[in-house]
Amino acid sequence: MSKGPDVTPANPAEWMVWKALVLTWPFYAIGALYVVGPVLAWLLAFLAGLSLYLGPAIRPDLRATGPVPPIVWAWGLGMLTMLVALWVGHLDWGLGTKQTIKSSIGWAKGWALLALFILAGSVLPIRREILIRAQCVVGAWTLAVAPVLLAAPYLGLPERVFTSPLKAIGGPGPEYFTVFLFTYDPSNWTPRWQFYAPWSPFAALLGVIMVVFALEEKSPRWKALGIAGGVLMILASKSRMGLVGLVACTLGPRMMPLVLRGWAWQVLAGLAASVAVIGGWLIQTVETARHAFLSARADSSRVRATLQRIAWERWQNEAVWFGHGTVQPGPHLVEYMPIGSHHTWYGLLFVKGLVGFLALLVPLVWQVLVTMADAARGPRGVLPMGVVMTIVLLSFGENLEIEAYMVWPGLVILGIHAREMANDRMADGTTDGAPDGTADGAVAA
Numbered sequence: 001m002s003k004g005p006d007v008t009p010a011n012p013a014e015w016m017v018w019k020a021l022v023l024t025w026p027f028y029a030i031g032a033l034y035v036v037g038p039v040l041a042w043l044l045a046f047l048a049g050l051s052l053y054l055g056p057a058i059r060p061d062l063r064a065t066g067p068v069p070p071i072v073w074a075w076g077l078g079m080l081t082m083l084v085a086l087w088v089g090h091l092d093w094g095l096g097t098k099q100t101i102k103s104s105i106g107w108a109k110g111w112a113l114l115a116l117f118i119l120a121g122s123v124l125p126i127r128r129e130i131l132i133r134a135q136c137v138v139g140a141w142t143l144a145v146a147p148v149l150l151a152a153p154y155l156g157l158p159e160r161v162f163t164s165p166l167k168a169i170g171g172p173g174p175e176y177f178t179v180f181l182f183t184y185d186p187s188n189w190t191p192r193w194q195f196y197a198p199w200s201p202f203a204a205l206l207g208v209i210m211v212v213f214a215l216e217e218k219s220p221r222w223k224a225l226g227i228a229g230g231v232l233m234i235l236a237s238k239s240r241m242g243l244v245g246l247v248a249c250t251l252g253p254r255m256m257p258l259v260l261r262g263w264a265w266q267v268l269a270g271l272a273a274s275v276a277v278i279g280g281w282l283i284q285t286v287e288t289a290r291h292a293f294l295s296a297r298a299d300s301s302r303v304r305a306t307l308q309r310i311a312w313e314r315w316q317n318e319a320v321w322f323g324h325g326t327v328q329p330g331p332h333l334v335e336y337m338p339i340g341s342h343h344t345w346y347g348l349l350f351v352k353g354l355v356g357f358l359a360l361l362v363p364l365v366w367q368v369l370v371t372m373a374d375a376a377r378g379p380r381g382v383l384p385m386g387v388v389m390t391i392v393l394l395s396f397g398e399n400l401e402i403e404a405y406m407v408w409p410g411l412v413i414l415g416i417h418a419r420e421m422a423n424d425r426m427a428d429g430t431t432d433g434a435p436d437g438t439a440d441g442a443v444a445a
Helices: 014-024 024-029 031-056 070-092 096-109 109-123 128-154 165-169 200-213 220-238 239-262 261-297 296-319 344-377 381-393 410-428
Strands: 159-163 178-180
Touching: 014 024, 014 031, 014 128, 014 410, 024 031, 024 128, 031 096, 031 109, 031 165, 031 410, 070 096, 070 109, 070 344, 070 410, 096 109, 109 159, 109 410, 128 200, 128 220, 128 410, 159 165, 159 296, 200 220, 200 239, 200 381, 200 410, 239 344, 296 344, 344 381, 344 410
Parallel strands: none
Antiparallel strands: 159 178
16 A cells, blocks of 8 residues: 655654554564664664754754753653662662663663653654554554454464564563464453554553544545554453543543533533432442443452552552562462552552652653643644543553553654644744644644
């Protein structure tokens, strides 16, 4: 399928993100995705730093689009604080030099990526359209391989194809380098699919990100392919969180303009008054729905809740400020899952303490507020808000740092959005950007 002249990469930075994204499935087929993400992040960050340092001396198509926006500085400071918290935690618990070096490398492949990709998007001349079309191409790939994946368990094919030798590089686990056709849900032994993600719930939220991107595509054909691919990932993964994200992260940003309309507040006031009348029934209905949601995979919910309780109690009693430095093996009660996993916020408290918790909370809350405000003013903020909502949702069921290597297109979009808003402020001296959803002229050139 032709890329189309309107989204042809125009500079080395765009070529890098284009190739890295459209080749997602080939990279997955050789178990290389966990390597590609960090390498791409540091290469783009190097280019961004070079463009800022050299200024006009660098080739024109790689010149910085402007100074680093304040929110990007906040992300950088927050992720550096993560590294400091890691070092202090290792010192407090006497984990040794070897473990500290290993964990620092893990930081460079995890938390650092959040700041690096956002920095790259805010400085380098990368257009939204490149990432949006590339996500739709990944959706087309997904639909193309789906028949084989969906038929695999019924044809007697193995769950795992192979584990790449690249696992020697090191990572959170072999599943990050393993090619799967499908997996069996241990709670009911039915097949579920994880596509190019290490596990199914993560695949579902990657599907949400794909849909959020595809909704911004101008070509009807590519939009349909992107949406179909994303929805297939959500449904086949059988993830409850993915279904929530599909609704919330696509509709929520598009409803934000109602915040600025008086009639919407009047409707809200009427709804609030009606709740007083039907409040008892509504609470019972919500509780019933919540119970059904949790019961869909009761074993998973129990393990997660127990892990969170253990992490919370041990954080309070043992390591309030800088945490335990690393995750620790869990007991049989939680099926030996590591304490500090399966939840970003409880994991941060356990591993990096209150310092690490705030290092993520502050820039993320700032990012949420910025995208919400811009989405309320116009369509430019819709995609960034959908991305940040997905990231927030992801943080309540997964560990962000070990999944940043896959959500990087969304992080680059957040950087692009920060750049667009900063350039508008420099252009007219206000905080109001032209809500047309397009990149600035310097980027489009």
